[in-house]
Structures are given as structure tokens and as C-alpha cells.
Amino acid sequence: MNNKLMTMLVACALSVSALSTTAVFAEDAAVTGETPAVTETTTTPETTPVAYEPEITLITPKWTGDSDIVFEVDAKGGAVYPQEMYVYGADDAAMPIISVPSRVEVNEEGRGRVKFTNDALNNAKTWDDTFTNQISVDWTKYSEIEFVFAFELNGQDKYRSMFVEASVKAPAPTVTPTIPAEPSTPAKPTENKGTTTITPNASAAKDDKKTNTTTTTKKEAPKTGDTMNVALYASLLLVSALAAVVLTTKKRITE
Secondary structure, eight states: OOHHHHHHHHHHHHHHHHHHHHHHHHHHHHHHOOOOOOOOOOOOOOOOOOOOOOEEEESOOEEOSSSOEEEEEEOTTSEEEEEEEEEEOTTOOEEEOBOOOOEEEEOTTSEEEEEEOHHHHHTOEEEOTTSSSEEEOOGGGOSEEEEEEEEEETTEEEEEEEEEEEOOOOOOOOOOOOOOOOOOOOOOOOOOOEEEEEEEOOOOOTTOOOOEEEEEEEOOOOOOSOOOOHHHHHHHHHHHHHHHHHHHHHHHHHO
């Protein structure tokens, strides 16, 4: 028997066995009325969580040193936390601001406002050039403020930066008004008594009368402290002289 014939016989035997097995299963199903179970595999699609996107809006676009800075936030049911602050000057270098307190006023849905009061900003501190000592912020040197906010919801963290223009002018110097001195009263000129000066006018024209100008200047005698009545003693001296003359005259007549 050759190999081809042997192969054909084996194939026929396998075919008969398969047909008989199928017939037996079909007969059992017809007797019991049951449908053979079919196992199906179902695949559950994976769900990607929705990205957390909070919102923040600037209410105060410019700060001049005399108002609050306010932000309106919508944390989408999450929480909001104010974080760092930085200021920028003419060289665009960021200088950190040290812990400026804020007021977070949001509801359970995460909607509300975050406020930085004017007093808190004016009392803010920063570092000196060596980053060793805290000094007050000189707001006149800076033109922009950066506020950093952190939002959190179900383990998702989001950060947002908001920039506010700053334009703070130096206070005007205090000027103390000066009261002008009262004008002094000029001293009255001293009158001189007893001197008369006559000044002839220049030559007058023909047929004009010459006039003289008389200027009287009075002089006061210097005070010596002597209060003796000079006129009285002069009168006595004159009477004595006259008496002496009379006596002398009578004596000559008698002789």
C-alpha cells in the first residue's frame, strides 16, 4: 500500500468522525431544546478625565498707590491660593515681594474675588541688593506687578499669573509758608533849630524880580545835665551892673 492511499484513508476516517460528532451534538440539542452557549468578550472603553481649567479676571488694570487690587476668580468648584508676587523695574529684572496678605472671598463653587488691600501693598517688604535685609518697597521704581495664583481640584493643580501695571508717583515735598516780616517804622527826622540860611537864586531874566529862598534849620542845644536857670542869673548880673553904674555916677556927681 502506497503512501497516497494511506493518507486518503486517514482523511476519510477523520471526516466520518467529525460528522458523527456533529450529528450527536445536534441530536442532543434537539432533544433538550437548549442552544449551545456562546462566550462573548466585551471591552470597556477608557474615560479620560476632563482637563481642569479655572478662570481669573483682573478688575484693577492699573495701580497708582491709592486703591485696592482686585481679581475675580472662578475655580470651577476647586480652591484658589494666592502664591508669589514679583515687581519689575526699568531693567525688567524680577524682584520678589515678601508675603503680602490677601482676602480670598469665594463661595462653595469657587466663585468670588481675591483682594489685595492698598494698605497691605504700601506696607509690602522686599530684599535689599544683597538679599540679606528686608526693606520697604519703593513703588516709584517699579512699573509692573506679577501675581501668581494656584488652583486645585481633585488632585489637579493649575497655576495662573496676572500682571498689573504700576504707576506710583513720589509724594510732593511739603512746603512751609514763610510769614513776611513787618515793615519797620522810619525814624522821624531830627529838627535843627536856630540856623537860618539864605540862598540867592540864579540870575533872573530882564524885568524879572529876584527872589530869595530862605531855609530855616533848627538845632537843638546839646543836653549837659545842668538844669540851672541861666536867664535868672543873667538878669541878676545885669541888675548888679546897672546898680554899679548908678552908684559910680552918683559918686562922681557928689565929688
